[in-house]
Amino acid sequence: MFADIGLPNADEHLIKADLVIAIAARIKAKKMTQAEVSKLIGLAQPDVSKLLRGHFTGYSFERLFGFLTALGDNVKIAISPAKTKKQARLELELA
Secondary structure, eight states, X not given: OTTTTTOTTHHHHHHHHHHHHHXXXXXXXXXXXXXXXHXXXXXXXXXXXXXXXXXXXXXXXXXXXXXXXXXXXXXXXXXXXXXXXXXXXXXXXXX
């Protein structure tokens, strides 16, 4: 989708969007309010609201991973060789 609209680093945008979706799912599963999440992850409540509505520009992978760990999830990063340089890509695998 992000590549279709011509955004540079479309793979990164897609993965960040998937991370935000995972964050939202964890919040919903824990039945937490945005105010509770705000205190837990150290973000102002209006910023939690913006993040959950897809405004994730400016958030690094590290920060999004930190939100997930604060919500009680493990984050694993795996690096594996690609067959060719052209096939190398960034992917996200959610459990």
